[in-house]
Amino acid sequence: MKLPYLPAPRVFPAYFTLADKLGWYGMRVFCGGVLFFLLLPILVIIPLSFSNSSFLSYPIPGWSLRWYRELFASDDWARATRNSFIVAPLATLIATSLGTLAAVGLARIQFFGKGLLTSLLIAPMVVPIVVVGVSAYLFFARIGLSDSYTGLVLVHAALGAPFVVTTVMATLQSFNQNLVKASLSLGAGPLQTFFRVTLPVIAPGVISGALFAFATSFDEVVVVLFLAGPAQTTLPRQMFTGIRENISPTIAAVATLLILFTALLMMTLEWLRGRAK
Numbered sequence: 218m219k220l221p222y223l224p225a226p227r228v229f230p231a232y233f234t235l236a237d238k239l240g241w242y243g244m245r246v247f248c249g250g251v252l253f254f255l256l257l258p259i260l261v262i263i264p265l266s267f268s269n270s271s272f273l274s275y276p277i278p279g280w281s282l283r284w285y286r287e288l289f290a291s292d293d294w295a296r297a298t299r300n301s302f303i304v305a306p307l308a309t310l311i312a313t314s315l316g317t318l319a320a321v322g323l324a325r326i327q328f329f330g331k332g333l334l335t336s337l338l339i340a341p342m343v344v345p346i347v348v349v350g351v352s353a354y355l356f357f358a359r360i361g362l363s364d365s366y367t368g369l370v371l372v373h374a375a376l377g378a379p380f381v382v383t384t385v386m387a388t389l390q391s392f393n394q395n396l397v398k399a400s401l402s403l404g405a406g407p408l409q410t411f412f413r414v415t416l417p418v419i420a421p422g423v424i425s426g427a428l429f430a431f432a433t434s435f436d437e438v439v440v441v442l443f444l445a446g447p448a449q450t451t452l453p454r455q456m457f458t459g460i461r462e463n464i465s466p467t468i469a470a471v472a473t474l475l476i477l478f479t480a481l482l483m484m485t486l487e488w489l490r491g492r493a494k
Contacts, residue, residue: 259476266469273466284470294471296448297455304366304451305434308373312430315374316381317423321415323382324389339379349376350443357444364446372440377430384429388422428486432479 233241265273269281288294319338323331341349353372354363362368392415400410416423438453445454452471459468 262469263473263476265466266473268466268469271466273464273469284466288467288470291467293450294452294455294467297450297452300449301435301451301453304369304373304449305431307370308377308434309427309431311370311374312377313381313423313427316378316426316430317385317419319378320382320385320389321411324386324392325394335382338382341376342379346437346439350440353440354443363444364449366449368444369441369449372444373434373437374430376437376440377433380429380433381423381426384426385419385422388419392418425486428482432482436475436479
C-alpha cells in the first residue's frame with residue numbers, strides 16, 4: 218500500500234529567533250571542525266600510501282601503487298596478515314560465546330557479589346594493557362603457552378569479552394523476561410528457549426560486542442609483543458617492527474587498508490544499531 222505524502226517538518230520551531238538559528242548552525246560547524254581535526258592525522262596517511270617516493274614526506278612527488286605491490290608480494294606481511302586473521306576470529310568466537318553466556322546469567326539471576334563479579338568480568342577494559350601483557354607472559358611461560366597461538370588467542374579473548382558482556386547486558390535491559398517464561402511453560406527446554414527466543418532478540422547486541430572484540434584483537438600490539446614469537450607475528454606487531462627498524466611507505470599502505478577495514482566495521486555496527494532501534 219502506498220503511503221500518503223507527508224510534508225517534511227520544519228527544522229526550527231516558530232519561536233526560534235535569529236540568534237537561536239545561528240547558535241544551532243554554529244554548534245554544528247564547531248563539532249564538524251573538531252571531528253575533522255581529530256580525523257586529520259588519520260586521513261593524512263592515505264595519500265602517502267600512493268606516493269612513489271621512498272620516504273614518508275609531503276609534498277608528494279608522484280603517484281604510484283608501488284607500495285601496495287610490495288605489500289602483497291612480501292612474505293613477512295603475508296604471514297602477519299594470515300596470523301591476524303587466525304587469531305582475531307578465534308578470539309572473537311571465544312569472547313562472544315563466553316561473554317554472551319555471562320551477560321545472560323548476570324541479567325537473569327540476582328545473587329550476593331553480583332556487582333563484584335561484573336567488575337571482574339569487565340576489568341580487562343580498564344587494567345593497563347602493559348600489566349595484562351606482563352601478567353599473561355609470566356603465567357603462560359610457566360605452563361608452556363608463551364610463543365603459541367593458544368596463549369595469544371586466550372588473552373585476546375579475555376580482552377574482547379568485556380565488550381560483549383557490556384553490549385549484551387545493555388540489550389537485555391529492554392528484554393521481556395516473560396518471553397522466556399512463556400517458552401518454558403509451553404514445553405521448550407532451556408537451550409531451545411535460548412536459541413529460539415532469547416538469542417534472536419539480543420542478536421544486535423551480540424553482534425555489536427563481537428565486532429568490538431574483533432577490532433580489539435585485530436589492533437592489539439602490546440600483548441603480542443610479550444606473548445608472540447616470530448611465527449605468531451600479527452599485522453600490528455609487523456607495523457611496529459617496521460616503524461622501529463626501517464620506516465617504509467609500505468606501512469602507509471597497510472595503515473590505509475586497516476583504516477578502510479575499520480571503517481567498514483564501524484559502518485556495520487551503525488547499521489546494526491539502526492536495525493536494533
